[in-house]
Amino acid sequence: MKRPDVQWITVTSSSLSLPEAGTRDGSLIHCSAPYSRQQQPAMLVSCWCLYLGAQRLYRHVLSMASVVQKLITPLFSGTLEPPRNKVTVVGVGQVGMACAVSVLLRDLADELALVDVVEDKLKGEMMDLQHGSLFLKTPKIVSGKDYSVTANSRVVVVTAGVRQQEGESRLNLVQRNVNIFKHIIPQIVRYSPNCILIVVSNPVDVLTYVTWKLSGLPKHRVIGSGTNLDSARFRYLMAERMGIHPSSFNGWILGEHGDSSVPVWSGANVAGVSLQKLNPDIGKDTDKENWKETHKKVVDSAYEVIRLKGYTNWAIGLSVADLTESLMKNLNRVHPVSTMVKGMYGIGDEVYLSLPCVLNSAGVGSVVNMTLTGDEISQLKKSADMLWHIQKDLKDL
Amino acid sequence: MSSTKEKLIAHVSKEEPAGPTNKVTVVGVGMVGMAAAVSILLKDLTDELALVDVMEDKLKGEVMDLQHGSLFLKTHKIVADKDYSVTANSKVVVVTAGARQQEGESRLNLVQRNVNIFKFIIPNIIKYSPNCILLVVSNPVDILTYVAWKLSGLPRNRVIGSGTNLDSARFRHLMGEKLGIHPSSCHAWVIGEHGDSSVPVWSGVNVAGVSLQGLNPDMGTDNDKEDWKSVHKMVVDSAYEVIKLKGYTSWAIGMSVADLCESILKNLRKCHPVSTLVKGMHGVNEEVFLSVPCILGNTGLTDVVHMTLKPDEEKQLVKSAETLWGVQKELTL
Numbered sequence: 248m249k250r251p252d253v254q255w256i257t258v259t260s261s262s263l264s265l266p267e268a269g270t271r272d273g274s275l276i277h278c279s280a281p282y283s284r285q286q287q288p289a290m291l292v293s294c295w296c297l298y299l300g301a302q303r304l305y306r307h308v309l310s311m312a313s314v315v316q317k318l319i320t321p322l323f324s325g326t327l328e329p330p331r332n333k334v335t336v337v338g339v340g341q342v343g344m345a346c347a348v349s350v351l352l353r354d355l356a357d358e359l360a361l362v363d364v365v366e367d368k369l370k371g372e373m374m375d376l377q378h379g380s381l382f383l384k385t386p387k388i389v390s391g392k393d394y395s396v397t398a399n400s401r402v403v404v405v406t407a408g409v410r411q412q413e414g415e416s417r418l419n420l421v422q423r424n425v426n427i428f429k430h431i432i433p434q435i436v437r438y439s440p441n442c443i444l445i446v447v448s449n450p451v452d453v454l455t456y457v458t459w460k461l462s463g464l465p466k467h468r469v470i471g472s473g474t475n476l477d478s479a480r481f482r483y484l485m486a487e488r489m490g491i492h493p494s495s496f497n498g499w500i501l502g503e504h505g506d507s508s509v510p511v512w513s514g515a516n517v518a519g520v521s522l523q524k525l526n527p528d529i530g531k532d533t534d535k536e537n538w539k540e541t542h543k544k545v546v547d548s549a550y551e552v553i554r555l556k557g558y559t560n561w562a563i564g565l566s567v568a569d570l571t572e573s574l575m576k577n578l579n580r581v582h583p584v585s586t587m588v589k590g591m592y593g594i595g596d597e598v599y600l601s602l603p604c605v606l607n608s609a610g611v612g613s614v615v616n617m618t619l620t621g622d623e624i625s626q627l628k629k630s631a632d633m634l635w636h637i638q639k640d641l642k643d644l
Numbered sequence: 645m646s647s648t649k650e651k652l653i654a655h656v657s658k659e660e661p662a663g664p665t666n667k668v669t670v671v672g673v674g675m676v677g678m679a680a681a682v683s684i685l686l687k688d689l690t691d692e693l694a695l696v697d698v699m700e701d702k703l704k705g706e707v708m709d710l711q712h713g714s715l716f717l718k719t720h721k722i723v724a725d726k727d728y729s730v731t732a733n734s735k736v737v738v739v740t741a742g743a744r745q746q747e748g749e750s751r752l753n754l755v756q757r758n759v760n761i762f763k764f765i766i767p768n769i770i771k772y773s774p775n776c777i778l779l780v781v782s783n784p785v786d787i788l789t790y791v792a793w794k795l796s797g798l799p800r801n802r803v804i805g806s807g808t809n810l811d812s813a814r815f816r817h818l819m820g821e822k823l824g825i826h827p828s829s830c831h832a833w834v835i836g837e838h839g840d841s842s843v844p845v846w847s848g849v850n851v852a853g854v855s856l857q858g859l860n861p862d863m864g865t866d867n868d869k870e871d872w873k874s875v876h877k878m879v880v881d882s883a884y885e886v887i888k889l890k891g892y893t894s895w896a897i898g899m900s901v902a903d904l905c906e907s908i909l910k911n912l913r914k915c916h917p918v919s920t921l922v923k924g925m926h927g928v929n930e931e932v933f934l935s936v937p938c939i940l941g942n943t944g945l946t947d948v949v950h951m952t953l954k955p956d957e958e959k960q961l962v963k964s965a966e967t968l969w970g971v972q973k974e975l976t977l
Contacts, residue, residue, distance in 0.1 A: 313870055315823055317859040318851060348679075348895060352686035371889025378882060378896035380820070381813040381827040382903050479715040486714075489649055493715040517652055526648040536647055548712060556705025561682060562712035569716050 330358035330387070332575055335397040335439070337431055338407030339363045339372045339390075342447060345564025346404050351376065353568050354384045355575050360397045361390035363407070394434035400442045401608075402571050403435050405458065408448035413553055424448055425457055425641055432461040443574055443610045446585075447472045447567060451504045452634055455585045455599040457641065468610040471585025473601035474500045476566045477508050478583045480545045488541070489517065499583055500545065501601050501617070503630040508601075509623050510542040570606065577608040586611050588631065592624050596635035600627060664692035664721070666909050669731040669773070671765055672741030673697045673706045673724075676781060679898025680738055681710065687902050688718045689909050694731045695724035697741070728768040734776045735942075736905050737769050739792065742782035747888055758782055759791055759975055766795040777908055777944040780919075781806045781901060785838045786968055787975075789919045789933040794977050801944040805919025807935035808834045810900045811842050812917045814879045822875065825851060834879065835917055835935045835951070837964040842935075843957050844876040904940065911942035920945050922965070926958045930969035934961060 334356040336347045343361070350356055359376070363369040373390035380388065389396045397403065408424040428448075435442065444462060446455040446469070455471030462469060477500040479493070486496040497516050502509040512530035515522045528534040530542070552559040573580045584606070585599045591614070594600075603615040619627070668690040670681045677695070684690060693710075697703040707724035714722070723730045731737065742758035762782075769776065778796060780789040780803070789805030796803060811834040813827070820827040831850050836843040846864035849856045862868040864876075886893045907914040918940070919933045925948070928934070937949040953961070 314856050314860045314863070314872075318823070318854055318856065344895075345682075348682060349686065352683060352899075367889045368891075371886050371891075372895075374882070374886050375890065375893050375895045378810070378814045378817055378886075378893075379899035380817045382899040386826060476712070480712045483712055483714045489653065491653075492720060520652055522648055522652065525651040529648065538648070548708070552705045552708050552712075554705075555701045555708065557702075559709050559712075561678075561706075561709040565713035565716040 329399045330356075331401075332356050333358040333360065333400045333402075334571060334575075335360040335362065335400040335403045335435070335442075337362045337397075337403065337405045337435065338448070339365075339369050340406065340410070341558050341560040342410075342563055343404070343406040344372060345560035346406060346447070346567045347372075347376065347564075349564040349568035350571055351379075351383050351385050351388075353572060355568065355571055356385050358387040358389070359385055360400065361388075362392070362394060362397060363390075364392060366392055394438050397435060398438040400435075400439040402445060402574050403439060403442045404445045404447060404567055404571070405431065405435075405454075406447045407431055408454070410449075410558055414550070420449055421453055421637055422641070424450075424454055428454060428457050428461060432458050436462045436464065442468070444469045445472060445567060445570060445574075446470070447563065449504075452585050452599045452601075452630075453637055453641075456587075456597065456634070456638055459587065459599070466587040467612070469587075470570070470604070470606075470611060471504070471599050471601070472563065472567055472570065473504050473585030473599075474502065474508050474583045475570060475601075476563050477504060477545050477601075479562065479566050480548050481510060481542065484541045484544055485515070485538075491517065499603060499617070500542070501583055501603070501623075502627050503600060503634065504585065506546055507626065507630050507633070508542075508546060509619075509626045509630075510545075511617060511619065511623060512538075513620065514617065573606040574608060574610070579605050579607045579612060581605055581615055584611070586614060588627075591616075592619070592627050594628060594631045596631055596638075598631045598634045598638065600630060600634070663733055664690075665735075666690045667692040667694065667734045667736075668905060668909070669694040669696065669734040669737045669769070669776075671696045671731075671737065671739045671769070672782070673699075673703050674740065674744070675892050675894035676744075676897055677738070677740040678706060679894040680740060680781070680901040681706075681898075683898045683902035684905055685710065685713075685717050685719050685722075687906060689902065689905055690719055692721040692723070693719055694734065695722075696726070696728060696731055697724075698726060700726055728772050731769060732772040734769075734773040736779055736908055737773060737776045738779045738781060738901055738905070739765065739769075739788075740781045741765055742788070744783075744892055748884065754783055755787055755971055756975070758784075758788055759977070762788060762791050762795060763977075766792050770796050770798070776802070778803045779806060779901065779904060779908075780804070781897065783838075784971075786919050786933045786935075786964075787972055790921075790931070790968075790972055791975065791977060793921070793933070800921045801946055804904070804938075804940070804945050805838070805933055805935070806897070806901060806904065807838050807919030807933075808836065808842050808917045809904060809935075810897050811838060811879050811935075813896065813900055814882050815844060815875065818875050818878055819849070823851065833917055833937060833951070834876070835937070836961050837934060837968065838919065840880055841960065841964050841967070842876075842880065843953075843960045843964075844879075845951060845953065845957060846872070847954065848951070907940040908942060908944065913939050913941045913946075915939055915949060918945065920948060922961070925950070926953060926961045928962055928965040930965050930972075932965045932968045932972065934964060934968075 336343045446458050451471045459469040482493040482496045486493040499511045500508045529538045581603045583601045585601045588600045589597050605612045670677045780792050785805045793803040816827040816830045819830040833845045833848050834842050846857050857863045863872045915937050917935045919935045922928045922934045938945045939947040
């Protein structure tokens with residue numbers, strides 16, 4: 248019970264704005280037992296001295312505390328959660344960086360990891376991306392020669408390897424790139440055993456098979472970028488001839504990514520209207536409008552761009568980001584990507600070829616059974632045979 | 645015999661399709677130009693993109709590569725040519741052309757090389773897009789923005805230098821790392837010359853309006869235990885470091901250019917630290933361009949925010965202005 252002749256002076260730590268240090272019980276600094284009126288001046292003086300002392304302590308503590316500590320009161324100091332939407336890009340060449348930038352600018356990841364063997368270039372690329380972080384929504388961009396930076400990735404994009412020289416066919420690159428993959432793939436899987444691998448390096452169909460073998464992952468989690476890019480180029484060129492946007496022109500190129508890709512003319516349509524029904528000669532040599540030329544331009548595209556600027560990167564980067572989006576967001580969209588086709592269309596060998604695949608967060612959820620003509624099926628089989636012919640001679644898989 | 649197209653599609657409109665409403669041209673298809681082009685495309689800022697350069701093969705290759713990605717983009721027309729007629733009717737023209745800094749070379753050394761290139765480029769741009777807004781990126785950006793302004797005859801609101809937009813972004817990134825906060829919530833302004841003598845305005849550094857200098861009065865001085873001054877030094881050194889590691893910088897500047905283009909094309913009236921004519925401000929008497937916070941909209945740079953600077957900060961600006969004028973007055977334009 249409070250006595251009316253007593254003055255209680257309570258000084259709370261909050262009124263002094265003291266941080267955690269300094270007060271014992273953290274709440275009140277009492278002046279102790281009540282004093283009689285006669286002793287009040289002495290009590291006041293001692294409380295005043297106490298107040299001054301506390302103020303000095305406060306200033307001293309403040310000068311010790313950093314700006315961070317003064318600015319921010321942490322509410323949660325447990326361990327940080329691992330990233331939920333991490334993407335790794337292996338290889339920071341032109342293709343790898345185009346993939347990385349496309350993924351960043353599409354806001355697909357909450358963490359991006361870059362890996363390469365050339366350390367200076369790797370660090371420079373990471374720093375350049377980090378300097379743009381104000382404009383991005385990917386708060387963590389890391390890199391390293393060591394694959395530990397890639398841990399807990401959901402999607403790993405493999406672009407490492409040597410690139411096609413001018414005039415060199417994709418198949419010539421094979422053995423050079425297989426040896427690189429023997430080093431890369433086991434490390435990726437070690438740190439991200441639940442990831443989905445997207446293989447971009449050429450020859451993509453063979454290297455996707457190699458990746459599948461080296462990784463030990465189930466086949467639906469290893470995807471080759473395949474004819475996703477060929478189909479994009481096809482749709483662009485066809486749409487240009489029609490005067491419409493590529494996304495409104497539906498056309499599929501399947502099979503091997505490269506010289507022997509198969510344009511499925513029966514599937515080419517706008518608003519569901521089949522072009523082949525309007526022009527039964529479409530895609531044949533007898534076609535007066537020479538639509539076959541468009542497919543040839545698709546095949547020649549890569550060589551043409553390489554001839555002009557030394558490499559291709561923007562289109563493949565955008566197409567990889569498109570695949571990544573379907574995987575990360577569990578969209579169940581259909582993309583023409585390279586998948587294990589043994590058992591389909593009479594193919595008996597373990598080869599990867601592009602077919603329309605439904606992509607979701609598990610990888611290749613399912614494959615669409617396209618109705619192909621006899622001629623188209625035989626082209627697929629021919630590609631399969633050629634690929635197997637190369638694959639069977641590869642060592643140490 | 646009608647073609648497949650005629651059987652499929654019936655043309656019903658008597659009107660010709662309207663020209664581009666938001667066209668952007670990028671001059672120079674080097675690393676910076678292409679990074680800017682891709683950032684602009686991926687942000688869906690424009691309905692037509694034009695690329696210009698003198699190297700015809702490289703130019704054609706780059707435009708083909710971008711066109712092949714059309715399926716994934718919302719910019720229907722991507723064109724390129726050596727001839728500036730492809731740039732006609734642009735709303736914004738981003739100039740990245742010019743020689744790049746070599747390892748260890750300062751930006752001021754590049755000047756005369758780039759002035760000569762501009763004497764060809766700028767009049768051609770104006771010829772085909774007399775109402776455009778010029779965004780100069782090539783280094784040394786403050787001097788070249790002045791050069792572009794003089795050569796173009798455009799009013800000062802239509803000639804903008806990318807300036808310290810990138811320096812500020814780098815500072816905010818480093819500040820964010822130090823505080824554990826996203827850069828967009830860390831506010832800081834680096835103004836003045838883009839480069840070695842940029843000025844970090846410590847009094848303005850804040851999070852949620854809380855001035856960091858208020859919490860740490862030594863901030864920015866040599867007595868500062870937390871050495872915030874080194875954050876600014878890292879910003880200045882960044883470009884040299886990235887150039888040393890990978891040969892050039894591209895992604896960050898590309899994204900910062902797209903950020904500026906967005907404000908201009910969408911008439912956002914956002915405030916950015918960009919290079920503008922600062923004669924008469926902060927004690928500067930020369931006709932020079934330095935970065936200060938500016939409001940950007942579809943008529944370009946319409947307003948300047950007047951910062952309350954400390955005397956030594958103003959002194960730095962005046963000193964930069966004098967250095968720049970010293971170089972500018974020797975130029976033959």
